[in-house]
Amino acid sequence: MAQEDVFKKLVAHCKEYGFVFQSSEIYDGLGAVYDYGQNGVELKNNIKKYWWDSMVLLHENVVGLDSAIFMHPTIWKASGHVDAFSDPLIDNRDSKKRYRADVLIEEQLAKFEDKIEKEVEKAKKRFGETFDEKQFRETNGRVLENQQKWNDLQARFVKALNDSNLDELKQIIIDQEIVCPVSGTRNWTDVRQFNLMFSTDMGAAADGAMKIYLRPETAQGIFVNYLNVQKTGRMKIPFGIAQIGKAFRNEIVARQFIFRMREFEQMEMQFFVRPGSELEWFQKWKQTRMNWHQALGFGSENYRFHEHDKLAHYANAAVDVEYKFPFGFKEVEGIHSRTDFDLSQHQQFSGKKIQYFDPELNESYVPFVVETSIGVDRMFLQIMAASYSEEEILSEDGKKDMRVVLRIPAPLAPIKLAVLPLMKKDGLAEKAREIIDELKFDFNCQYDEKDSIGKRYRRQDAIGTPFCVTVDHITMEDNTVTIRYRDTMLQDRVAISDLKNIISGEVSLKKLFAKL
Numbered sequence: 001m002a003q004e005d006v007f008k009k010l011v012a013h014c015k016e017y018g019f020v021f022q023s024s025e026i027y028d029g030l031g032a033v034y035d036y037g038q039n040g041v042e043l044k045n046n047i048k049k050y051w052w053d054s055m056v057l058l059h060e061n062v063v064g065l066d067s068a069i070f071m072h073p074t075i076w077k078a079s080g081h082v083d084a085f086s087d088p089l090i091d092n093r094d095s096k097k098r099y100r101a102d103v104l105i106e107e108q109l110a111k112f113e114d115k116i117e118k119e120v121e122k123a124k125k126r127f128g129e130t131f132d133e134k135q136f137r138e139t140n141g142r143v144l145e146n147q148q149k150w151n152d153l154q155a156r157f158v159k160a161l162n163d164s165n166l167d168e169l170k171q172i173i174i175d176q177e178i179v180c181p182v183s184g185t186r187n188w189t190d191v192r193q194f195n196l197m198f199s200t201d202m203g204a205a206a207d208g209a210m211k212i213y214l215r216p217e218t219a220q221g222i223f224v225n226y227l228n229v230q231k232t233g234r235m236k237i238p239f240g241i242a243q244i245g246k247a248f249r250n251e252i253v254a255r256q257f258i259f260r261m262r263e264f265e266q267m268e269m270q271f272f273v274r275p276g277s278e279l280e281w282f283q284k285w286k287q288t289r290m291n292w293h294q295a296l297g298f299g300s301e302n303y304r305f306h307e308h309d310k311l312a313h314y315a316n317a318a319v320d321v322e323y324k325f326p327f328g329f330k331e332v333e334g335i336h337s338r339t340d341f342d343l344s345q346h347q348q349f350s351g352k353k354i355q356y357f358d359p360e361l362n363e364s365y366v367p368f369v370v371e372t373s374i375g376v377d378r379m380f381l382q383i384m385a386a387s388y389s390e391e392e393i394l395s396e397d398g399k400k401d402m403r404v405v406l407r408i409p410a411p412l413a414p415i416k417l418a419v420l421p422l423m424k425k426d427g428l429a430e431k432a433r434e435i436i437d438e439l440k441f442d443f444n445c446q447y448d449e450k451d452s453i454g455k456r457y458r459r460q461d462a463i464g465t466p467f468c469v470t471v472d473h474i475t476m477e478d479n480t481v482t483i484r485y486r487d488t489m490l491q492d493r494v495a496i497s498d499l500k501n502i503i504s505g506e507v508s509l510k511k512l513f514a515k516l
């Protein structure tokens with residue numbers, strides 16, 4: 001199956017099985033904003049717990065924080081975001097209307113797509129029943145011509161974006177003869193940068209409302225609390241502060257489902273170290289974070305480090321952990337050595353001394369920082385992409401069948417155990433409920449009595465449930481059940497009293513931590 005098709009199926013699966021819904025769907029959605037459904041929220045919470053515990057429980061010198069989304073606007077001035085966190089913008093001189101250069105080009109791309117779809121629709125009507133859409137798309141002259149134009153433009157566009165080449169973006173708009181929809185002219189200004197931060201007003205206008213920003217990263221909340229945590233926690237350098245929280249970016253390229261969102265969640269840890277030791281710590285965290293990813297067991301060949309060629313002016317080392325998504329190797333996490341840039345900036349802008357007195361050196365300094373920064377949603381997508389599998393199997397009645405199975409690592413699976421009475425009568429349903437009542441304090445359990453056992457197994461496979469337990473007539477006699485394992489589909493007969501042990505060994509996060 002082509003990788004693009006795999007991705008499309010994955011997106012459809014996320015919706016069909018209650019993992020991810022488009023935000024405001026009944027109002028036709030809101031671009032690059034998504035909601036997590038009943039299974040999605042469980043997976044998301046488990047990912048966050050895996051990260052949080054690996055940072056805060058496993059490292060004596062890493063503590064947590066939950067800072068507010070709204071912060072004093074000067075923080076974003078100090079951090080450089082007000083001046084330099086931006087995307088390309090263009091004006092039409094005649095209409096005085098403002099556009100995003102990239103959106104104009106995206107719309108031009110969409111025009112080629114529309115032309116292709118119109119050709120296909122026309123041909124569908126003309127050929128009726130006998131229409132072979134795939135063949136038509138592969139051979140029709142007009143379709144191929146528009147596809148070629150789309151490919152060329154897309155390639156040029158992506159290159160210009162990646163190169164941050166604003167002149168080239170303008171040149172594309174001119175070469176494509178894109179006109180302003182209001183004035184109808186091509187009288188364009190040069191392309192300038194557009195800030196990615198969302199802003200809003202705090203307080204009533206009469207009181208002198210203040211323009212504040214929705215944070216585009218959680219890290220600044222950590223920097224401005226450095227002194228609070230260091231002092232109240234009596235933290236000794238080196239130490240880290242970990243935080244999970246929402247971040248907002250008015251992203252321009254918002255096409256790859258939850259890969260790039262306008263509202264998303266980050267898990268960030270800022271590690272404060274002695275100046276001069278930062279590159280050593282950078283190497284340590286780089287390895288620690290890669291181990292965390294690889295402990296999930298999705299195959300080390302699917303991960304790689306990508307060293308940054310171009311470093312931000314404040315960084316002296318930066319690397320991304322990339323995963324092989326269906327659309328190629330892409331960043332999941334960034335590890336950055338940020339020097340003393342942020343703390344020094346806040347020291348300067350706030351006028352407060354932000355330093356650490358190092359008793360071993362008997363001197364004060366502004367600590368250096370190594371950061372690990374990962375998106376919860378991107379990690380979610382990575383796990384879904386790695387787990388999704390379509391398999392040919394023999395069904396319960398011996399016929400060839402297909403199953404979609406999410407091979408989510410058991411400690412992260414939304415539901416750990418499904419309890420299925422073979423039939424509702426003869427007390428089997430009540431027995432199944434009894435088992436759930438016993439285990440529900442330990443694991444997320446689900447009861448299902450509808451449809452054949454085979455269909456119920458398929459439903460649990462599709463949401464990644466590692467264990468299914470079937471209650472039958474023998475259960476009523478000897479208190480044993482059939483336990484079925486998701487990955488192998490093998491079944492065992494076990495005592496109900498053994499279930500807790502069997503399952504907890506597999507679904508505990510300890511199983512992942514043991515590999516770190």
Ligand code: ATP
Binds near residue numbers: 334375378
């Ligand atoms: P990209 O190059 O993909 O835009 P970035 O380099 O801007 O990402 P960082 O600022 O380093 O990303 O953010 C750290 C992490 O936050 C990323 O590795 C990613 O997992 C996540 N992230 C960043 N932007 C988004 C977004 N728009 N949607 C979802 N996750 C995001």
